[in-house]
Amino acid sequence: MTPPITELTDRARDVFRQVVESYLESGMPVGSRTIAKMSALNLSPASIRNVMQDLEEAGLLAAPHTSAGRMPTDQGLRLFVDGMMHAMEPTAQERAAIEAQASIAGSIEEALAGTTATLSGLSACAGMVMVPKRDVVMRQFHFAPLGHDRALAVLVGSDGSIENRVVELPPGMTASALVEASNYLTARLGGQTLADARTGIEQEIQAERAALDEAARTLVSRGLALWSEDGDRRPVLIVRGQARLLDPSAAADLDRVRQLLDELEGKEEIARLLASASEGDAARIFIGSENKLFALSGSSVIAKPVRALDGRVVGVVGVIGPVRLNYARVVPMVDFTAATLTRLLA
Template identity: 80%
Template sequence: MNSPPIHELTDRARGVFRILVESYLDSGAPVGSRTISRISGLNLSPASIRNVMQDLEELGLLAAPHTSAGRMPTEIGLRLFVDGMMQANEPSAEERAAIEARAGEGGPIEEALANTASALSGLSACAGMVLVPKREPVVRQFGFAPLGGDRALAVLVGTDGSIENRVVDLPAGMDPASLQQAANYLSATLSGLTLGEARARIDREIRAERAALDSAARTLVERGLALWSEDSGHRPVLIVRGQARLIDTAAAEDLDRVRQLLDELEGKEEIARLLDSARDGEATRIFIGSENKLFALSGSSVIAKPVRALDGRVVGVVGVIGPTRLNYARVVPMVDFTAATMARLLG
C-alpha cells in the first residue's frame, strides 16, 4: 500500500500525524488522543483527535496495537513522515567533536574506521556500520610458515603495522630452503610497495630473468602474489560496532525481534550488499523495516550515506541500524556528518 501524498492530508490531519509520530519516536510507545491534546497546541478535543487518528489509520498511516488504545505509525506512515515532514536537527558541537576525535586517533586505517563506527554507535544509540573497499597494504615484510603437506601460511606485515595471513599451495618439490629464499626475496624486493606495485615489479623481474630464485620459489612468488592481490581487490571491509545498543528497555519486550536482528547482523555479506546499494546516490538512503528484505523480519531501519572523496569518487559507505522508531531527525544528520568526516579520513 502506498502512502497518500502529504499535500492531500488536511492541515488538521498533518498536525495530529506529525505530533503523534514525534511522540512515538521519542517514547517508543503508542500515543493516545489525550496525550496529543495536551502537547499539540492544536486546540482540538480528544474526541476530535480520535476521529482524525481513525482517518489516518484507514489511510494505512497509523496502527492500533491490541494492548493499547493509542496509535503508532506504520512503516508507510514513517516513510511519509521521513520524506515529507521531518525537520532535521544538526549534530551539536560536542557530537561533532566526538566523531572527529575518534576518527583522528591515528593507527591503521581500519582501526580509525572502527573508532568512527563506535563513535557513531554511541551517539545514535544504534549499531554503527562502515563499508570500505579493501585497501592494499604497503609491504614491509613477507614470511612463509610451513603447514605440512603441500601448504604454507603466507604472512604479510604492512608498514602501518597490519598483519594479514593467507594459506597458499606449495609447488611440487618445494623445500624449506626454497621457502625461505622466496620470503627473503619478497621482503628485500617489495618493501615499500603496494600489492599491485609488487606484482608488477615481480612480473618485470621474472620476465627479465633478474629474479634470483629457483624454479619452485619463482612459482610460489607468482602464485602467492596473484592470490593475495585478487583477494584484496574483491573483499570489502565491513565494520559493525555497538550491536549491544540494539538491546534496550523497549527491545527487551520483544526479544524475538532482537534475536532476529542480531542473527541478521551475522550475515555480513548481506549487510555489505545492502550498504553497497547506497553507493550510487548523492543523498542519505533510509530503509524502513520491510522496505529491505534483509531486515524485514526484525522490523529494523537502516540509514546509509556514501562517502565521497574530494574528486567525487565513492570511497565507502557509513550507516547505522536500529529499530524503526529511531530518532530519524537526529540520526540522519549525524550519519551525514560522519560521512563527511570519513571522506577526509579516506581522501
C-alpha cells in the same frame, strides 16, 4: 498508496506529527487522550480520535490492538521523514568524538572500527561502514612455516596493517628457501602496492631472471596468485555496537531483536544493501519493510556514501536500529560521520 503531505489538512498534519513524535520518543502506541493533554491543538479527544481514524484509513497510522492507541506505519514514518522532520545537527561534543576516533594513529581499519563504534554509541544503534579494500603500500613480506606442506604468508603494510593467508608449499621446499622467497618479495614489494609490484615480479620469474631456486619461484608465484584470487578488492565491512540493540525498550520484543542479530550475521547481504545506498549524495533511509533484508525484524537503516575529493564513492557509512529511531538526530550524525571519513580516506 501513501498520500503526499500536501493532501493532509492542517489539523491532520498536526495530529500526525504529535503521534509520530510521541511514538519515536516512547516506542508505545499513542492514544487520543494523550495527544489532547500534551499538545496545544485545542481539540477534544473525540476530534483527535476522528482524525487518527482518517489517518489510519490513509495508511499512515495503525492500531496494534483494538483498544490501543495508534502508531505510525512504515509508510507513515516515510512521510514524516521526507516531509515533516526537522533535523538536529550533531553537538560540538558529538562532532569532536567522531573526529577524534577518525584521527587516531594506526591502520585505516582501526580508524574505521573506532569511528564506527563511536557512531554506534552516539546513535544508540549498530554502526556500519563499508569501504573498498585498499592496495596498501607494502613494507615486508614473510613466509612462516606451518608444517611440512603449508606456510603462513604475511604482508605488512607501511601503515602498520597486517594481512595473512595460508599457502600450500611446493614439494622440496626447505626452510632456507622460505627465507629466500621472503627476502626476495620484501625487496621487490617494499615501497609499492601489491598490484604495482605483481606484474613485474611475475615477468621476472617467467623470464627466469629471479635469483631463486625452482621451489622458491613456485612459492612466490603461488603466494601472489593466492592474494589475487582471494579478492584483495573485496570490500571491508565493519559492524560495531550490536549490543546496543538490546536496550530496555526491546525487552518486550526479544524475538524481533534476535531476528535482527541473526540478520547482522549475513555480512554479504549487508554489504549489498550499503552498496545500494551509494548512489546520490544524500543519506538513504530504509524504513522497516522497505528493505527486504531487515523486513522481518522491523528495522531501519540510515546510510550515506563516502566520497573522495574527486567525487568517487569510496565507501558507505550507516547505522541500523529499530524502526523507532530518532531520525532527526541520527541522520545528521551519519552525514557528519561520512564527511569525516571522506577526509580520512582522501
